[in-house]
Amino acid sequence: MDLFNVNQKPELGALAKNLAESITSKSAVIGVVGLGYVGLPIALEYAKNGFKVLGVDVDSRKVNDLQAGRNYIEDLDDAEIAEVVKKGLLAASTDFAVLAGANVIFIAVPTPFNENKEPDISYILNSGFETSKSLQPGQLVILKSTTFPGTTEDYLRPQLEKSGLVAGKDFFLAFSPERVDPGNKVYHTGNTPIVIGGIDKESTYLAALANKQIIENIWLVSNPKIAELEKLLENIFRSVNIALVNEIAMLCERMPGIDVWEVIEAASTKPFGYMKFTPGPGIGGHCIPIDPYYLSWLARAYDFETRFITLSANVNESMPYHVVNMVLQQVAHQPIALKDAKILILGVAFKKNVKDLRHSPAEPIMRLLKNAGVKELDYTDPWVPEYQVDKMTFRSVDLTPEKLQSYNVVVVVTDHDLFDVEMIHKNSRSIVDTRNVTSGIREGRENIRLLGSNI
Numbered sequence: 001m002d003l004f005n006v007n008q009k010p011e012l013g014a015l016a017k018n019l020a021e022s023i024t025s026k027s028a029v030i031g032v033v034g035l036g037y038v039g040l041p042i043a044l045e046y047a048k049n050g051f052k053v054l055g056v057d058v059d060s061r062k063v064n065d066l067q068a069g070r071n072y073i074e075d076l077d078d079a080e081i082a083e084v085v086k087k088g089l090l091a092a093s094t095d096f097a098v099l100a101g102a103n104v105i106f107i108a109v110p111t112p113f114n115e116n117k118e119p120d121i122s123y124i125l126n127s128g129f130e131t132s133k134s135l136q137p138g139q140l141v142i143l144k145s146t147t148f149p150g151t152t153e154d155y156l157r158p159q160l161e162k163s164g165l166v167a168g169k170d171f172f173l174a175f176s177p178e179r180v181d182p183g184n185k186v187y188h189t190g191n192t193p194i195v196i197g198g199i200d201k202e203s204t205y206l207a208a209l210a211n212k213q214i215i216e217n218i219w220l221v222s223n224p225k226i227a228e229l230e231k232l233l234e235n236i237f238r239s240v241n242i243a244l245v246n247e248i249a250m251l252c253e254r255m256p257g258i259d260v261w262e263v264i265e266a267a268s269t270k271p272f273g274y275m276k277f278t279p280g281p282g283i284g285g286h287c288i289p290i291d292p293y294y295l296s297w298l299a300r301a302y303d304f305e306t307r308f309i310t311l312s313a314n315v316n317e318s319m320p321y322h323v324v325n326m327v328l329q330q331v332a333h334q335p336i337a338l339k340d341a342k343i344l345i346l347g348v349a350f351k352k353n354v355k356d357l358r359h360s361p362a363e364p365i366m367r368l369l370k371n372a373g374v375k376e377l378d379y380t381d382p383w384v385p386e387y388q389v390d391k392m393t394f395r396s397v398d399l400t401p402e403k404l405q406s407y408n409v410v411v412v413v414t415d416h417d418l419f420d421v422e423m424i425h426k427n428s429r430s431i432v433d434t435r436n437v438t439s440g441i442r443e444g445r446e447n448i449r450l451l452g453s454n455i
Contacts, residue, residue, distance in 0.1 A: 004208040004218040010201040015138040016172070022103050023210050026050050030210075031102030033127045035062050035092060037286075037356065038144055038178040039108035040073055041189040045214040047084035054102055055092040066092035074355055074383075075182060096127075100134035104210045107131070107156075108144040108178060110286070117293040119148055121155060128159030135163040140172040140206050142196075143224075146231050146287055148298045151175075152224035153199060167199055174198035174207035175224035177231035182285070183354040193217035197227035235291040236309055241277040242288070243312035246319055249279035249452030260452030261436045279452050281413050281434040282319040282361025284350025289316070289359040320364040323411065323434055323451070328372060330409045330430045330449055338373050344397070344407040345379035346424070347414020348387045352435075355383040362413045363389050378407075382418045401427040412437050 012020060022028040028051065032043045035057040043053045057063055065072050069082035084090040091098075099105055109123035124145055131141065141160060143152050152175040157167050167173045176196040181187060194215055198204030208218050221227050245264065252260040260279060268276045283289050292313040296306045331341045348362035349355055357363075362379070366389045369377055379387060380399045387394045397403060399419070404410065404427040412419075415435035425431065425441050425448070434451045441448070 002220060004196070004212065004220050006209060006212060009205050009209075012202060012205070015170070016202045016206060019103060019138055019140060019172070019206055020209055023206070023213065026213070028103040028210070029054060029101055031056065031099045031105040033057075033096070033099070033105065033107045033131065034109040034123075034145075035059075035066065036108070036110070037073060037075075037182060038180050039106065040066075041076060041180065042106055042108065042144070042214075043090055044076055044080060044084065045189050047087075047089040048080065049214055051089070051213070053084075053090045054098045055090065056094070056096055056099060057092065058094060060094055063092040063094050066090065075184075075188065096130040097134050099131055100136055102139065104140045104142065105131060106142050106144055111145045111147050111290070111294075113290055113293050118297050119294050121145075121147055121151060124151065124156055125159055128156045129162060132160050132163040135160060135165055135171060137165060137170045140174070140203070140210060142173075142207050142210070143175045144178045146177055146235070146291060146294075147228055148232070148294045149225040149228040150298075151228060157199070168203065172198065172200075172203040172206050173224075174203045175227045176207060176211065177227060177234075179234075182356045183351060190214055191216065193219060195219045195221055195227050195230055197221040197224045199224060229295075232291045232295050235287040236295060236312075238277070239283065239288050239292050239316060240309065240312040241275065242280070242283060243315035245277045246279045247315050250322060252452045253454050256454050258453070259450070259455050261439065261450070278436070279434075280319065280361070281323045281365060281451070283316045284358060284360040285356065286358050289313075320361050320368060323361075323365055323413075323432065324368040324372065326432050326449055326451070327369065327409050327411055330432060334408055334430070336408060339375055341374060341408040342376040342406060343369055343374050343378070344404070344410045345377070346381075346399075346410060346412045346419060347416050348379050348381045348384050349414050349416070352415045353383070353417055357384065357387070360414075362387070365411070365413060366394075381414065382416060399424070404428050 030046045030051050030053045032039045032055045035055045043055050047053045069085040071078040071081040107127050109127050112120050114120045143156055165171050174196055176194055179192045196207045198207050204220055211218055249260040252258045267274055292309045296310050299306045331338055348360055350360040378397045379394055380397050385396050409430045410428045411432045412435050415437045421437050431448045433448055438448050
């Protein structure tokens with residue numbers, strides 16, 4: 001289809017007209033199920049724009065924080081959260097029944113995979129069922145959670161229709177995938193374009209109209225399945241390209257005189273046909289580690305094997321093992337047994353300058369080091385005071401020159417800007433740098449082992 005134009009609307013029935021009028025007049029009440037990294041920014045944007053917002057989450061801690069005006073997501077402004085709560089524009093509850101008073105309901109809940117790396121959409125199903133108990137005629141439901149094609153129509157819709165209402169007749173339904181990038185200082189909920197696909201023309205139009213109140217550019221597609229698959233494509237594109245540079249990085253370590261980081265910078269000078277991706281200790285966050293398996297699972301239902309996509313996911317998942325081998329090699333170069341070595345992990349968040357721990361490569365790296373026999377393992381992270389790996393609880397240690405000097409190997413897993421790289425370099429016996437944070441150090445690099453470099 002094309003870019004949404006508010007003036008190009010289909011013929012609307014009575015329920016759709018009433019909803020459209022309430023949206024444009026800002027009298028519509030917005031409901032948000034799931035108040036995490038996706039849901040809370042949506043709730044805040046609507047509240048800032050004068051809409052009353054009702055948030056629902058099963059986590060009572062989040063609800064209590066919001067009710068007290070306390071923010072818990074680093075990308076959001078504490079003062080803005082406090083202000084909209086004080087004005088009565090944002091309220092939170094653990095009770096789905098409050099959604100009876102909403103006109104537009106966003107569902108933004110987790111979609112992990114299970115132990116067999118098969119999709120787990122139980123949060124969507126549960127949210128749909130609970131929402132159905134108070135679903136009202138004329139309401140619009142928009143699913144935001146990343147998922148496989150067919151989820152909105154074949155799984156969420158039947159849950160909602162347990163209300164006795166019929167989608168497309170009594171209420172409206174659409175899918176619009178989230179595009180949240182934690183820590184991004186340029187793109188946020190308000191200025192990131194989105195994609196919308198409804199189950200019919202009215203649902204698509206109303207979902208676009210509702211989102212237009214807080215988002216400038218909206219691209220419409222023919223149906224929810226297309227929107228669901230385009231989201232998977234976005235993230236699998238990144239997974240595949242990250243796997244490519246990860247594999248090249250491991251190759252470069254075997255080729256004398258080659259540094260993959262310099263290779264990437266050189267390739268980046270090409271103004272067309274190339275996009276820069278960098279290697280690392282593994283992939284994290286909610287989407288990139290999960291989405292390839294959502295698509296490969298679905299593909300099997302059509303007797304199709306996504307070999308290329310699955311291989312890329314396997315390459316990325318192998319990186320923590322490669323990093324651990326690098327660490328063990330650095331220990332082997334020192335006059336100490338592995339069981340007596342002290343290892344420090346720098347950063348456990350999945351990306352720089354955030355506290356988001358979802359699927360962080362730090363977890364498998366720390367687990368593998370423990371399994372290899374490392375007894376003294378610590379981490380430091382200015383964003384994460386406490387971290388749990390399996391049943392082991394770690395607490396962030398202070399990063400001082402004296403503390404650094406006590407470790408045999410320091411492993412850079414997350415490249416937080418708050419880390420003083422020069423101080424770390426000066427006081428570390430050996431550094432395994434998986435993020436190229438030491439690129440600015442020209443002299444005395446003998447104690448640095450850089451991922452993807454054999455220089």
